[in-house]
Amino acid sequence: MNLWISINSGIPKPIYQQIVDQISQAVAIGELSPGDKIPSVRRLASDITVNPNTVARAYTILEQKGIISTRKGSGTYISGLSIENSDITEVNHLSERLETWIQQAKTTGLSNDQIETLFKAKLQRSKRNKGDQ
Amino acid sequence: MPDYVIETNDLTYFHGNQLAVDHLNLNIERGRIYGFLGRNGAGKSTTIKLLLGLLRPTAGSSRVLGCDSQSLTPEIRGRIGYVTEGHMLYRWMRISQLETFQKAFFPKQWDQKLFDDMLDYFELSKKKKIRQLSNGQRAQVSLALTVAPNPELLIMDDPTLGLDVAIRRQFLEGMIQLIQAQGRTILFSSHILSDIERVADTIGVMDKSVLRADCSLVEFRESIKKCRFHYKDNLPQHVDIEGLLHIRRNETELECTLVKTSEEKIVEFANQTNALEYKFLDLNMEDQFIEFTQSATKERLFHWEVN
Numbered sequence: 001m002n003l004w005i006s007i008n009s010g011i012p013k014p015i016y017q018q019i020v021d022q023i024s025q026a027v028a029i030g031e032l033s034p035g036d037k038i039p040s041v042r043r044l045a046s047d048i049t050v051n052p053n054t055v056a057r058a059y060t061i062l063e064q065k066g067i068i069s070t071r072k073g074s075g076t077y078i079s080g081l082s083i084e085n086s087d088i089t090e091v092n093h094l095s096e097r098l099e100t101w102i103q104q105a106k107t108t109g110l111s112n113d114q115i116e117t118l119f120k121a122k123l124q125r126s127k128r129n130k131g132d133q
Numbered sequence: 134m135p136d137y138v139i140e141t142n143d144l145t146y147f148h149g150n151q152l153a154v155d156h157l158n159l160n161i162e163r164g165r166i167y168g169f170l171g172r173n174g175a176g177k178s179t180t181i182k183l184l185l186g187l188l189r190p191t192a193g194s195s196r197v198l199g200c201d202s203q204s205l206t207p208e209i210r211g212r213i214g215y216v217t218e219g220h221m222l223y224r225w226m227r228i229s230q231l232e233t234f235q236k237a238f239f240p241k242q243w244d245q246k247l248f249d250d251m252l253d254y255f256e257l258s259k260k261k262k263i264r265q266l267s268n269g270q271r272a273q274v275s276l277a278l279t280v281a282p283n284p285e286l287l288i289m290d291d292p293t294l295g296l297d298v299a300i301r302r303q304f305l306e307g308m309i310q311l312i313q314a315q316g317r318t319i320l321f322s323s324h325i326l327s328d329i330e331r332v333a334d335t336i337g338v339m340d341k342s343v344l345r346a347d348c349s350l351v352e353f354r355e356s357i358k359k360c361r362f363h364y365k366d367n368l369p370q371h372v373d374i375e376g377l378l379h380i381r382r383n384e385t386e387l388e389c390t391l392v393k394t395s396e397e398k399i400v401e402f403a404n405q406t407n408a409l410e411y412k413f414l415d416l417n418m419e420d421q422f423i424e425f426t427q428s429a430t431k432e433r434l435f436h437w438e439v440n
Contacts, residue, residue: 010327012415014354042313049305051166052313053334057351 003031003038007048015050019058024067025090027078031126034080038068041076136163138286138318139184143193146179153179155342156193161320161335166312168333168350169322172426175339177322178218181290185215198286211239214284216292220275222263228252228274229259239282248281255303269300276307287311289321293328301325305332326419330354340426357421360399362387362408369406374398378424388414390424 005022007015026032038044041059045052059076062068069079105115139161146154154176161167171177182188184195186202195202200209222231236243252259255273263271272292279287287308293301305328311317323329329336329350336353338346346353357378364385372380372387376394380387387408391399403411416424 007331009330010417010419012417012420014351015330016351046306046309046313049302049309049331051309051332051334051350054350 016058036078141195145192168329168336171339176342212285214279214287216289218290224264251277287319359414362411
């Protein structure tokens with residue numbers, strides 16, 4: 001499972017919000033796809049050393065946004081993500097970062113084709129990694 | 134009806150003629166990790182000692198696991214784990230001797246595997262004498278001894294005081310593991326707000342012997358805000374907003390710390406006082422705690438002249 005959540009306690013953003021944002025982001029950039037299973041509340045709580053109620057709160061919000069769904073007796077899965085479901089500001093932020101990255105790539109001397117190839121290769125690799133598991 | 138593991142009823146205690154705990158009404162539900170906050174001397178440790186019947190209240194009462202704190206039976210005590218401030222252990226004993234000693238109090242419920250696993254995890258040899266251990270290692274032994282009897286209620290008084298980050302994290306992990314078992318409850322005090330934020334779901338803030346906040350952690354995080362109003366020049370002389378804790382001002386700006394103030398009231402105030410704009414400042418939990426507990430009137434401790 002390609003789910004790396006890293007919690008930073010001590011910053012203004014509440015922990016449940018950090019979990020919501022990181023899972024939404026992972027879906028938005030394709031690290032997680034519809035159908036992928038994510039850890040149970042108890043499991044994630046232990047993995048990231050966070051109160052289970054905090055994780056449960058994050059999952060409830062993600063469920064309300066339609067990003068995850070829980071199947072009784074089976075587990076919690078990514079159900080999909082449309083732009084309106086995701087946090088718009090996060091998507092904007094990612095898009096800005098991509099623009100900066102493209103600028104940097106051009107400054108380095110890469111052609112448009114080369115940039116496209118590089119991007120596709122990376123995306124392909126991230127899909128493959130997921131297939132491995 | 135909620136299932137309260139700890140209930141206090143106007144619990145009050147005087148140290149000599151000094152008020153240490155003032156009409157405390159605290160209810161902790163089963164299954165919670167309750168983070169007990171307060172500055173030094175606020176009354177947290179005294180409260181914990183009162184709950185465990187180690188001190189006799191001047192007035193009021195408390196119940197733990199349904200039993201009055203003043204008459205806790207051995208059976209009830211057997212269901213409570215207590216980690217004291219400073220991890221008091223017999224210094225001349227070996228870990229193995231302490232184990233035998235502690236186990237004797239909990240013959241039926243002692244989890245030998247858990248105890249051994251924890252020592253393994255901490256890389257502690259049972260042959261070691263307590264006086265040979267570092268502070269952190271003593272804390273680890275103390276945690277293992279307290280958790281091995283599978284306490285239904287775990288009370289820890291500033292358990293991570295003076296410990297390094299790695300050992301602190303082990304304590305937090307231990308708390309999360311323990312709470313996952315059905316029906317467990319933890320009450321712990323700490324000064325490290327980022328730790329509390331990670332593991333607690335409910336918090337209480339003691340301030341000068343009084344319990345000033347008792348709510349979910351999310352509610353605390355959402356209730357305390359700092360808002361900065363910007364003015365052209367005419368700052369309002371009199372500031373009247375619901376939930377105002379304290380204010381700071383300079384020539385053109387007014388900074389208000391607010392508790393549970395609705396956005397409407399803030400907009401209303403901004404309009405009434407002709408503010409050009411206002412914005413919320415980002416606060417982490419530590420900032421919020423400091424804002425909440427600092428006295429309204431005090432000036433800064435000192436002022437550096439920077440040139």
